[in-house]
Amino acid sequence: MTKHYDRFQPTICINEDDHREFDAIFIGGGAAGRFGSAYLRAMGGRQLIIEKGDHLGGQCCKNACVPHHLFFDLTVQLDQLRRFGGTYVWPKLDFKPKLADIIQMYLNGRENLYDFMFEQSKEQLGIEFILNHEPRIIDNHTVEVAGRAFKTKNIVLALGSRPNRPDIPGLHLKGVIDHTSLVEGVLDYEPERMVVIGGGHTMAPYASFFCALGMETTVVNRSPVLKKMDLETKAYVLDMMRERGVKFYENCPPLAILGEDRVTGVKIRTPEGEKVIPCDTVFLATGMRPNSDYPRQALGIEVDAKGTVIVDEYLRTNVPNVYAVGDLIGAPMEMFKARRSGMVASRNILGVPTRWQVGMFAEQFHSFYEVTYLGLTEEKAREMYGDDLMFIRMPPGDRSIALPAAERSITYSFLAPELSGFQKAIIQKSTRKVLGLHHVGFGAKEGFQYLSWIMQNGELTIDDFAEMNELFLNPSHFIQLARLRAGQRELVNL
Amino acid sequence: MTKHYDRFQPTICINEDDHREFDAIFIGGGAAGRFGSAYLRAMGGRQLIIEKGDHLGGQCCKNACVPHHLFFDLTVQLDQLRRFGGTYVWPKLDFKPKLADIIQMYLNGRENLYDFMFEQSKEQLGIEFILNHEPRIIDNHTVEVAGRAFKTKNIVLALGSRPNRPDIPGLHLKGVIDHTSLVEGVLDYEPERMVVIGGGHTMAPYASFFCALGMETTVVNRSPVLKKMDLETKAYVLDMMRERGVKFYENCPPLAILGEDRVTGVKIRTPEGEKVIPCDTVFLATGMRPNSDYPRQALGIEVDAKGTVIVDEYLRTNVPNVYAVGDLIGAPMEMFKARRSGMVASRNILGVPTRWQVGMFAEQFHSFYEVTYLGLTEEKAREMYGDDLMFIRMPPGDRSIALPAAERSITYSFLAPELSGFQKAIIQKSTRKVLGLHHVGFGAKEGFQYLSWIMQNGELTIDDFAEMNELFLNPSHFIQLARLRAGQRELVNL
Structure with missing residues (x-):
């Protein structure tokens, strides 16, 4: 592949023959910008x-x-090699x-x-951009960069987010990383004992990856992990991580990261008292925080306590002609x-x-599986509809x-x-409407995009599923399993 | 897993306390039945x-x-191990x-x-069935089996299909197999040189599998292979099979399978004259033929030249109260x-x-990739809409x-x-309608089920794609790529 730019050099791709004023200057060239x-x-x-970074496409x-x-x-x-190595293929x-080799492969x-981002943006999309230059916002119509002042009708803030730093001592120690520093190769050793702090969609894939690499991996979270999930589906995800060797301490607040200059352990509070988990590395998976400091200082952009930029339904901030999109909001x-918020801002601007x-x-995340879910959990559905529910499960x-x-x-x-996955559909009996779909396995993600679109634009019923043309063996078995029950007037679980 | 039945024994699962006449007897317990x-x-x-077979669920x-x-x-x-073995993971x-070990694993x-089919059918679905017994159809209301005559209001023929035998000499030789005999372990040796005869959706996965196992693999077809495919997408599929070592002889009719008692080669006609491809095994991938002989003889069911049972729009055959479903039609x-035709017959019956x-x-099939496609090919779209077309390709x-x-x-x-896949959307410029979607890669199949449902129930436009909520990285990149162009009044290729 031919290289199209040198990412270590400042780059200015502006059509100097175009003398129109900019309709918008996007501060930040990630997904939203x-x-x-x-x-x-x-x-x-x-x-x-x-x-200001060296590439388009952001984080x-x-x-x-x-x-x-x-x-x-x-x-x-790795899971398959460890499990099946020495047999069949x-x-x-x-x-x-x-890990270091894999990071290098990634880099x-x-x-x-x-x-490719550069080339597509420049040649196919014809967008104008400046890389490796820090912008200075002068006012809501002027941005200074690379010694030039650019006038614009509007500014779109698209500055993204950065990892949250939890409020515990020891974050400065060598061996404390997150998903951003990991891939920059900050570790000069191969971790053997990893503690992952956090309980969301970043915890699961990284804990699974570290475990698959052979590290002793422990997850610590102050509250239950994967809180948004259907409990039965979550149980499958956690059981499958435990089966591979990941240990969990839920509802165990991390109190401190221990060590002199490098990490030696994490102190947590358990129901049985304080406990130290020895480790050589700590991975923070404690959420993201909007990069709103600069626009707040430069323009007086209004933000909430979490640093989220406050926008109206047209994505306008409190400052006229200044929009905000992406993680910032x-x-x-x-x-x-x-991406969609970037598109909406542009429509409003034009x-x-x-x-x-x-x-x-x-929602999607990875563990040793792809996990995808949509709509209501069983718990929420019961709260809303009581016993007016029917379930399809595989395995049943x-x-x-x-x-x-x-x-x-x-x-x-x-x-x-036992390891081949779990899936579950939650259906309202009386209306026959699909309320929730939950999948742990492989290959269902592409489908969930369109299922959410279908459910957004009208109802999706068990009878719709029965009428669809499945491509068997399909990653989710919803269509054919629904068909086995759709003949019933009074729906019975499957 | 506990066993629920002995598949080597005749099995009769009938609710003898139910004295109602049967609404339907299904002849055949495959997917349709x-x-x-x-x-x-x-x-x-x-x-x-x-x-008459030993299980429910059919072929x-x-x-x-x-x-x-x-x-x-x-x-x-195997493709990844051969390519990346000795590096990273x-x-x-x-x-x-x-091959023999893999067949045994499968069995x-x-x-x-x-x-599971047995247990689900019996316990969860409560259906009645008889296994390992040959039925004898007496008339359109009577079927004799296991020494008993069962009366029924209707008969549903669900007898499935079997592999076509092409009209060439040598089919009887040892080493001539198809996908049905392969898994019954008919080979008592490890094939080293395989010729696959055929050019459809069965050819590609088996040729790829044999090649991945290390066999010298040659595909022979009397006409072009994968005839239904978009040509550009097909080119990617074939290039990727060739890259792994599969050889193709398209438009080269197989004339004879050679050998004394076992296969030694296949004689084909090429544009340069006749040629023998030496091999120890021949895999027939030459389509399927409906199992309509018996109902034709027993009931005078009308079939066409290919053995397809002729049904009306309610799936009724020419014989009153006799329906046909599945591969038979x-x-x-x-x-x-x-499955859906079985469902429709049941509705009509009740x-x-x-x-x-x-x-x-x-459509879907496997090669070294999952291949999925929907709607028009570029060739068909050009025929119908001339230049009123816009294309999105990845890679472009x-x-x-x-x-x-x-x-x-x-x-x-x-x-x-180069091996990471290919995808292509074909869109009508003037109406902005999605006409065709083509994907070579992994994980798009689940989505194509719902895309076909969306396209069946109304239009799917490039603007719809732009409004969807993708789950990135998604197996097909249609949503986000569409969004990069959807702002255009006059659509330009991407």
Whole structure:
């Protein structure tokens, strides 16, 4: 692949022949800024991204979505090699895989992604941008950068977020990392005992990855982990992590990270009293915080206690002609939110008034599986609808059943059926409406995108599922399982 | 897992306390018969399946969907081990994987699936069935089996299909197999040189699997292979099979399978004249033929030249009160067709008149990738809409770009980017409607089910894609790529 730019150099990609004023300057060229820019440009407007970092595309390709997907793939690979090595097609895993090598592999590939982002943005999308330059916002119509003052009709703040630092002593110690520093290669040793602090969607993939690499891995969280999840589905996820060796301390606040200059342990409070978990590395998975300090100082942008920029339904901040998009405006800090909010801001800027609505969306994260869920949990559904509920589960009870089975899960179905996944649909009996869908396995994510779209635009019923044309073996078995029950007037669990 | 039945014994699961006449006897307990039965039972009717084989669920779990998914998983695993062995997390593949071992693994697991089918059908679905007994159809209201004559209001023929035997000499030779005999362990040696005859959705996964196992693999077809596919997408699929070592002879009719008692080669006609491809095994992937001989003889059921049972829009045959479903009624011989047609027959039988319509559906098959496609090919779209077309491709040209990337493809994205997949959306410029979607990669199948449902129930436009909430990194990048262009009034390729 030919390189299209040198990311270590300041880069200015501006069409100097275009003398129109900018409709918008996007401060930040991550997902929100880049997609907002592409949309604005596509509508015929003129924009400029000013990105102080060395690439377009933001955290996703720098240290977030991309590495955790790569690490997930290696996690599953290692799980299968450890389990099946020496049989059928799997050789014995006869060496200890090195985290440092994997990080280096990631960093090599990242260059290619940066380069593609550059090339696509410049050549295919025709957007204008400046990289490796710190912008200075003069006022709501002026941004200074690289010694030039650019006038603009609007400013779109797209500054993203950064990892939260929990309020415990010892964060400064060597060996305390998070998902952003991990991939920059800050570790000069191979961790052997890892404590992951946190309980959300970042905890699960990294704890699983560390465990798969052979590290003794312990998760510590002040409250229950994976709080948004359906409890039965969560139980499957946690059981499967425990089965691989991950230890959990839920409801055990971390009190301090211990050590002289480098980490030696984490002190936690358990119901039985204080306890020290010895470790050589601590991974913080304690959420993200919007990068709102600078615009607050520069423009007086209003933020809430968490640093979230306050916007109206058109994504306007309190300062006229200044919009905010992406992680800056708070949860969900997901790619679709970043990109779609960028698009909505651009429409509003170019005179197509569009309300920002998050809409229905599915949640996803990785463990040793892809976990995807949408709509209500069983607990929430019971709260709302009592006994007016019907459930479809696979496996229906006994986990040793060789289902679910589809790509990637089927290897487990045949060789370790308890590990082949879990899925559950929650349906309202009286209306036959699908209320919630929960999936632990492989390959269901693509489908959940469209299921959320269908559910957002109308009802999805068990009878709709029965009428669909499944592609069997499908990662989620919802369609065909629904069909087995859809003939019933009074729906019975399956 | 506890065993629930002995598949070597005749089994009669009839509720002898129920004295109602059967609403339907299903001849055959495969996907069509079992789902038709479940639906009829769910509606409150009474049914009986008579299956001469040893299990419910038909070919899918016996020798079709299930094994080819398992073999696909092993194909990808072997591809990665051969390519990356000795680096990062992959040990060197230091032994030759044995086909016979894999078949045995499959056969062990198959028992579990049969058992689950039995248990689910009996306990959860409450359907009545007889296994390991040959039915004799006396007339359109009477079936004799196991020495008893059962009266029924209707008969549903659900007899499935069997592999076509092409019209060439040498089919009797030892070493000539198909996907049904392969898994019964008919080979008492490890094949080293395999010729696959055929060019459809069965050719690709098995040729890829044999190649991944280390066999010298050659595909022979009398016409172009994968004829239904978009040509550009097909080119990617074939290039990727060639890259792994599969050889293709398209438009080269096989003339004879050669050998004394066992296969030694296949004679083909090429544009340069006749040629012999030496081999020790021939795999026939030459389509399926409906099992319509018996009902034609027993009841005078009308069939066409291909043996397809002729049905009206309510799935009725020419004989009153006799329906036909599943592979018996012809293409598409897919699971959704079998199951949904069973459901439709049951509705009609119980007085809920329902027209059979295949509806919109996506195609799927395996190679070294999951291949999924829906709607128009570029060739067909050009024929219909000329230049009124816009295309979104990933990669847009240069295959060395590290995209697409999502679960499973991302390992290739980082280590062998040319191999990370290909995807293409075809959109009508003037109406902005999505006409065709084509995907070579991993994990898109689940989504294509719902995309076909959305497209069947109305339009899907590029603007709809732009409004969806993607789960990034998603296996198909359609949503976010569409969003990069959706701002345009006049759509430009991406």
